[in-house]
Amino acid sequence: MSGASIYASRRAGSLYIAPFAIGFLLFTAFPFIASFILSLTDARLQDQLGDAHFIGWHNYAGMWADATFRKSLGVTFFYVFVTVPLKLAFALLIAVVLNFKLRGIGLFRTAFYLPSILGGSVAIAVVWRFVFASDGLVNQFLHGAGFGGINWLGEPSTAMFSIILLRLWQFGSAMVVFLAGLKAIPEDLYEAADLDGASRLRQFWMITLPLLTPVLFFNFIMQIVQAFQEFNGPYIITGGGPMKSTYLLPLMIYEEAFKYFNLGYSSALSWVLFVIIALFTALAFWSQRFWVFYAQERSDKGGH
Amino acid sequence: MTAPVTRRTALTGLGASLGGALAACSPRTAPGPKRQVTLRMSWWGGASAHKATLEALHLFMQRYPHIEVRGEYTGFLGHLERLTTQIAGHTAPDLMQINWYWQVLFSRDGKGFYDLNRLSKEIDFSQYDARTLGMGERNGHRNALSVGNAARLFYFNRTTYDKARLALPASWESLLAAGPKMRDALGDAYYPIDGTFQDFIAMARSRIVQKTGKALVDDVNKRLNCTAEDIAEMARLYAGLTRDHSLPAARVRAAFGNVAQQEMRPWINGQFAGCYLWNSSIDKFTDTLRPGEHVELASYPLIPGATDAGLLYRPAMMFAINHQTPHPQETALLLNFLMNDPVGVRAMGLSRGVPSSAIARRTLTEDGLMTGLKRDSEAELARLPITVLESPWFEHPRVRDGFQDILEMQGYGVIDEETASRRLYDDINAILTRVIR
Numbered sequence: 001m002s003g004a005s006i007y008a009s010r011r012a013g014s015l016y017i018a019p020f021a022i023g024f025l026l027f028t029a030f031p032f033i034a035s036f037i038l039s040l041t042d043a044r045l046q047d048q049l050g051d052a053h054f055i056g057w058h059n060y061a062g063m064w065a066d067a068t069f070r071k072s073l074g075v076t077f078f079y080v081f082v083t084v085p086l087k088l089a090f091a092l093l094i095a096v097v098l099n100f101k102l103r104g105i106g107l108f109r110t111a112f113y114l115p116s117i118l119g120g121s122v123a124i125a126v127v128w129r130f131v132f133a134s135d136g137l138v139n140q141f142l143h144g145a146g147f148g149g150i151n152w153l154g155e156p157s158t159a160m161f162s163i164i165l166l167r168l169w170q171f172g173s174a175m176v177v178f179l180a181g182l183k184a185i186p187e188d189l190y191e192a193a194d195l196d197g198a199s200r201l202r203q204f205w206m207i208t209l210p211l212l213t214p215v216l217f218f219n220f221i222m223q224i225v226q227a228f229q230e231f232n233g234p235y236i237i238t239g240g241g242p243m244k245s246t247y248l249l250p251l252m253i254y255e256e257a258f259k260y261f262n263l264g265y266s267s268a269l270s271w272v273l274f275v276i277i278a279l280f281t282a283l284a285f286w287s288q289r290f291w292v293f294y295a296q297e298r299s300d301k302g303g304h
Numbered sequence: 305m306t307a308p309v310t311r312r313t314a315l316t317g318l319g320a321s322l323g324g325a326l327a328a329c330s331p332r333t334a335p336g337p338k339r340q341v342t343l344r345m346s347w348w349g350g351a352s353a354h355k356a357t358l359e360a361l362h363l364f365m366q367r368y369p370h371i372e373v374r375g376e377y378t379g380f381l382g383h384l385e386r387l388t389t390q391i392a393g394h395t396a397p398d399l400m401q402i403n404w405y406w407q408v409l410f411s412r413d414g415k416g417f418y419d420l421n422r423l424s425k426e427i428d429f430s431q432y433d434a435r436t437l438g439m440g441e442r443n444g445h446r447n448a449l450s451v452g453n454a455a456r457l458f459y460f461n462r463t464t465y466d467k468a469r470l471a472l473p474a475s476w477e478s479l480l481a482a483g484p485k486m487r488d489a490l491g492d493a494y495y496p497i498d499g500t501f502q503d504f505i506a507m508a509r510s511r512i513v514q515k516t517g518k519a520l521v522d523d524v525n526k527r528l529n530c531t532a533e534d535i536a537e538m539a540r541l542y543a544g545l546t547r548d549h550s551l552p553a554a555r556v557r558a559a560f561g562n563v564a565q566q567e568m569r570p571w572i573n574g575q576f577a578g579c580y581l582w583n584s585s586i587d588k589f590t591d592t593l594r595p596g597e598h599v600e601l602a603s604y605p606l607i608p609g610a611t612d613a614g615l616l617y618r619p620a621m622m623f624a625i626n627h628q629t630p631h632p633q634e635t636a637l638l639l640n641f642l643m644n645d646p647v648g649v650r651a652m653g654l655s656r657g658v659p660s661s662a663i664a665r666r667t668l669t670e671d672g673l674m675t676g677l678k679r680d681s682e683a684e685l686a687r688l689p690i691t692v693l694e695s696p697w698f699e700h701p702r703v704r705d706g707f708q709d710i711l712e713m714q715g716y717g718v719i720d721e722e723t724a725s726r727r728l729y730d731d732i733n734a735i736l737t738r739v740i741r
Contacts, residue, residue: 045388046409134559135569154559239562258385259701
């Protein structure tokens with residue numbers, strides 16, 4: 001069979017995409033649909049699925065009356081609204097700094113990316129817990145510097161701060177994407193701005209930031225999705241406490257399913273989280289016409 | 305030889321072709337000529353339990369060459385989730401280590417596990433007392449067999465108490481009084497006893513049961529088995545212990561994050577000078593102590609006139625057989641080997657605490673393994689009045705968390721003692737009504 005006829009063959013094409021299609025159907029589409037069906041039942045993890053009863057929207061309707069859900073939802077929104085802007089700003093700042101032409105800059109880039117390789121894994125979360133414990137590294141440093149220690153994990157306000165900091169620490173991936181975006185901005189724009197006498201700050205606001213908005217948009221979507229799904233940090237560092245101040249929605253979903261065995265309610269919670277993420281993503285896509293600048297559109301509108 | 309084959313086959317529901325080989329054997333000793341069988345056994349535990357169990361399995365396979373056993377072992381964290389999905393997916397191991405409380409999860413009607421009564425030829429039940437056997441029975445079905453019984457007892461750091469010139473508390477009053485004295489002698493970082501909310505709830509339950517003489521949970525009427533005034537004792541005790549510096553306050557404990565008690569520095573260095581702990585777990589706690597720190601068992605505090613110590617005396621862990629196993633006899637042989645056969649018992653040692661099997665206890669005592677805190681704890685349990693049998697629903701995660709949420713709010717000053725008392729009665733009753741099925 002010649003190369004051309006292979007590409008023309010529907011059968012060969014289908015075979016090529018079969019691994020993905022099968023994987024998608026089995027491990028994404030099926031659980032996706034099954035979880036929705038489960039969310040309409042009173043299924044319990046330890047029972048046979050056949051024993052579950054169809055209860056319609058009861059799981060969803062009862063959610064708002066659940067004080068733990070309301071608390072968890074509030075905590076989750078707070079976490080997302082604080083971490084996403086902070087992480088994006090921090091990643092952009094570091095990317096701009098690492099875009100300078102300095103000797104040994106490759107070394108710095110590697111060093112700054114290192115935390116992201118380690119990520120928010122279980123091991124790092126455990127380390128984080130020891131760092132912020134009352135007798136941990138941070139407080140030892142504070143004591144050494146003559147300040148009193150802070151109850152990082154024992155107070156609702158500061159416990160959340162410790163969890164947020166763990167996410168900010170993993171700024172490397174967003175930073176690398178920003179760095180790639182910065183590299184793609186044509187040098188001649190800055191040269192022209194220099195000739196016009198624009199300051200560095202003005203160049204950043206008028207050139208860098210507008211041309212970086214597609215990358216910013218991509219990072220924004222990724223960070224929103226990841227932040228809503230945060231689990232490791234609160235699970236390992238605080239267990240969701242104190243007083244559920246770090247009880248993010250994914251942790252509640254996990255505990256409802258695997259601690260309390262409420263598979264139906266847990267599935268409903270998962271769907272609520274999915275809808276929230278979908279809404280935020282849709283909102284971001286809708287809003288991009290107002291703040292994301294694509295070079296292609298500029299060309300289409302007669303630009304160069 | 306044919307007749308027993310038929311009987312056994314009828315009992316187990318297996319095909320007649322399997323029977324001949326099995327029937328030829330005397331079940332507890334030598335199973336006779338056999339077909340090759342592969343079993344799976346799951347358990348949780350620490351490194352020492354894994355090592356001991358694997359060694360026991362190795363010896364079992366030497367004894368019964370036609371049976372291969374594959375071990376599936378993890379730490380405690382995540383084990384229930386794993387087992388739950390296995391049971392739901394019909395892929396559970398033949399022999400499972402379970403928690404006492406899990407019986408209400410997996411076998412509400414008693415049929416969720418293999419009825420061990422049907423395996424009385426393979427398993428020597430005469431080694432267990434009636435109370436122990438009863439803890440594994442539901443609706444007339446013998447669901448599981450206790451590996452070892454355990455109860456929470458008071459253990460104190462003798463080194464710290466000596467440093468503070470204090471006697472180990474042997475009454476509730478002396479425990480409450482120890483806080484200010486220890487603080488005055490050693491400083492703010494020292495506490496007579498430490499514990500999670502879960503530990504404290506069990507401790508307060510013990511005191512309430514000593515007063516009422518009844519189990520705290522009435523699972524027939526799905527309510528607390530005490531008055532609002534009785535349960536208010538829990539809020540009162542928590543307020544008293546934390547106010548008097550006898551128990552670290554909620555904020556102090558939370559400052560260490562979600563970390564195991566025995567891994568907290570104040571426990572390691574003796575500043576948290578006591579715990580209310582399962583006697584089966586005390587080794588795990590003494591192992592992490594700084595050299596020179598010495599832990600002792602204290603006399604259990606009893607209120608005057610108490611007819612019951614209020615101990616949560618129950619199986620620390622149990623073995624159950626999968627009700628869908630195709631090899632019930634072979635699995636029963638394994639269970640019996642691990643729990644009642646001197647060879648298996650010696651291999652398992654005290655890795656799962658003091659065994660509940662009489663022959664196992666005797667074997668290990670004769671081998672000189674029952675020493676120190678293990679011996680003292682067993683003696684204390686034998687001395688104390690233990691008649692009340694608590695409902696397993698007391699340990700349901702929703703009930704446990706219900707208690708914890710209210711006490712945590714009290715600890716953080718979000719609600720006062722009076723509100724906490726009222727909510728302990730109303731909220732826990734509501735939870736019990738909802739969860740008990």
